[in-house]
Amino acid sequence: VLPIRLAFAQTNPIVGDFAGNLEQIKSAALEASRTGIDLVIFGELALCGYPLGDLSYRRDIVASSEAALTELVGFSASIPNLTLLVGFARIASHENPAQSSKAIAHNSAAVIRGGVLLGRYDKQLLPNYDVFDDWRNFVPGDQELVIDVAGARVGIKICEDIWGEQKNPFGQDVDLIAVLNGSPYTFSKEAKRREAAKEYAAGVPIAYANLCGGQDELVFDGGSFVLDATGAEIYRAGFAEGLFEAIEGELQTLTENEKIYQVLVCGLRDYLKKTRQSKLVLGLSGGIDSALCAAIAAAAIGPENVVGVAMPSRYSSDHSVQDAIAVAANLGIEFRTIPIEPAHSAFEKMLTLSPLAEENLQARLRAVILMGISNSAGRLLLTTGNKSEVAVGYSTIYGDSAGGFAPIKDLLKTDVWRISRYVNERAGKELIPLSSIEKPPSAELRPGQLDQDSLPDYEILDGIIRILIEQNQTTTQAIAAGYPEDLVLKTDSMIRAAEWKRSQGAIGTKLSEVSFGSGRRVPITTRFEAR
């Protein structure tokens, strides 16, 4: 079906690391050349990293992108039979008068072969929703580009171009449409990409190349693919860095649970790697959230680089400490116990606190301990809150919410249970103690406290959060979907009251269509009463 030999280079760029990104590109190009590939397609902005954010305004950064491209063009003289299609940024020759932004650069693709820059294509449709700020950061292009590769005519597009109302502008005049993407993972995204590509291509084969790796809250999950002229998928690469030749019939797939697990591990691993950190610390409460985070941490960076700290208080139960010990032992991470009682008593003598403030105090003393270890030993502190807690503000700011990265902040509590069971299933043994999974959740900040004293049952709470946040619907719609009115209104009210806390929250890996991160932008100060 494919008119040429085609490969995808799923590189993992770091924003602004032009030397490193170029090295990855050259390495993939050399490998492609050695194996006789005609065309290798890289991801969107593979030379710069994506997203650049407002760094796209900086002339030194765009100039570095252009300089790195020039070097790549020179390099390509040594591999004359290979055509490279590479994402980079370049200064725009003119602004778009209808665009009220400060953008100075195009989000572009370069076509390179045999030491020559054969053409450039500038992304036309610039997304401006969710985490995407392309209309803010780039000038749209307005010229189509079709190139000849080994006798085949190939039309070039970049990412959002294929998600708009306008479909394939080339008609049947091309043999293939090649699309460079920086497409972050969200639940079931793979099927949506294929559907968009099929609709867009309108009867022409289409090759979709993606980046692979974590960048702040985003994980680019590879999965480059080819659809034939009928829209049938004939090749799909896996979720891995490297060069992948498109071979008809090879379809690499993962189950949904495995995909989520790998995304969570990749998000943390690449945040550490790209910020040059290699050691972690986290509090182990004996609960499921910190246990799952510990499992993700051990997988991301190796158990020998993870310290788990139990910090029991006068209200901690014996089984909590036992569960904390168990998860550390199961994972093989270092374990420490530091009771907070001496500090707790000291503060009781220094301050008179309300009952709620006394609960918050305990969480903050734990943060002081963990940040002490973090600062002393250069260990990044993980904060272990899940999306249900982050949504309703069920956390202590500067307490359990303290940390540089929040691995499961976009995983609802009911999903935390599911993925935790899956972590044990894939290991073939109990990594996360069953008792952590099965016991009723508790913050243990006062005797006998349970999450469900303050919150709706998690099945109900998560259902409401899905409707109000992830589907951006109204309380009326949540009630119409069958959720009790009092719980819907209470949840909505708690979500709004927690806006200021979330505005100070750690970043964490995005999984859903609407995560609490740069893709959701709402005022802190609001007074809208739903219904």
Added chain:
Amino acid sequence: VLPIRLAFAQTNPIVGDFAGNLEQIKSAALEASRTGIDLVIFGELALCGYPLGDLSYRRDIVASSEAALTELVGFSASIPNLTLLVGFARIASHENPAQSSKAIAHNSAAVIRGGVLLGRYDKQLLPNYDVFDDWRNFVPGDQELVIDVAGARVGIKICEDIWGEQKNPFGQDVDLIAVLNGSPYTFSKEAKRREAAKEYAAGVPIAYANLCGGQDELVFDGGSFVLDATGAEIYRAGFAEGLFEAIEGELQTLTENEKIYQVLVCGLRDYLKKTRQSKLVLGLSGGIDSALCAAIAAAAIGPENVVGVAMPSRYSSDHSVQDAIAVAANLGIEFRTIPIEPAHSAFEKMLTLSPLAEENLQARLRAVILMGISNSAGRLLLTTGNKSEVAVGYSTIYGDSAGGFAPIKDLLKTDVWRISRYVNERAGKELIPLSSIEKPPSAELRPGQLDQDSLPDYEILDGIIRILIEQNQTTTQAIAAGYPEDLVLKTDSMIRAAEWKRSQGAIGTKLSEVSFGSGRRVPITTRFEAR
């Protein structure tokens, strides 16, 4: 010069508070009607509050906006001689296919008179830079609107419409251009507005109406004005809520220092009022930053609602405590002293810390105390860091950076000195102790520590920050401007290393063109080496 009697209604809406915003609008309309005004112009989205952010995606919120407008139209039957020009949001009848956003609503102006909705205008140029996300949140309009008011022809525009390349589309066919604005204060913004309005109007009188009040990090500073056909300013309203008739020759002005002071007070006052908070707590170190914040706090909410807490450590100097006592006494705020030694000693026995971690510990113990007071007494905690510190990360996360609002986060240290002297000058007495202004800055986290042990002189540091951040220029440009290469590169490196801390920082009032807030969007993970 003015063909009609014209007034500006500088209302102070709360986002989503349709009942309250409508009440303000009705009240201004009644007053205008009583005094025989022909046309009253309100600010952008005066009915909804601005900016709405992603709340503009919610159909219940847009429906509430339309319902409130319908009520206003009914109300206007009782004041038949007054024309109202009011900003509101409405559902768009169709999307813009070239716009890749999730927007469903227009940012609109309604023309209302005598119980009739005479016309609607939808904002056409949607800004997408700095704090503005209009292209993300709204569908652009494409129809002009000219209305007749008491025999005069008036063309309608909204805010960014007059800042683009396209100028006055009405030519000389109108007697007046009326512009509804949601224009936040930044340094010298008033002159820029007048220049934009003059260039846009191209020989036609123009009336520019602005909102007035704080909304999260923004302060809308009123200052509605009229330019005559030559572009000369013939009227300017002050920085105050209320109805202002445009009377030729009345030009209300403030000095730059007074304007900055009032913006800082307004930003904090409205954040408190709009989030229904009325009490504050802050740490008083004896240094200038916390002293200036205390002065702003006392002015915003009354000294009787402010508690200042000195929390001396074993390293605190006597003069620091004396200066803290003095500022509290001068301002008339409540003062408490809570030495941190008992907690400090307790943690020393619990943990082995590196020297830097030991410094951070002290800052975090103070945050635990302050948040204990905050949680127990329902007092919002202010964090007192200035822009120079925020830029280079010279602060302890979860320590002195803890707080719900950061009054001076966009004020460079050299400006903190200037505004502090001005606070004393305008009071005609020493509110901020001269010794706090004149002593060398110190965090006092180890014996003899001074800021300048770790940082360039503040005059140099602030100059570099202005170039790299506020002017978005490169290190090469900063060096060309005369700053020492080693200090420029060190500052640039510190700025980038602090990105993760800033991402968890409190919001605070924006003053500069590039503040550390929603208007500056850069990745945390980057590896660009300047030069």
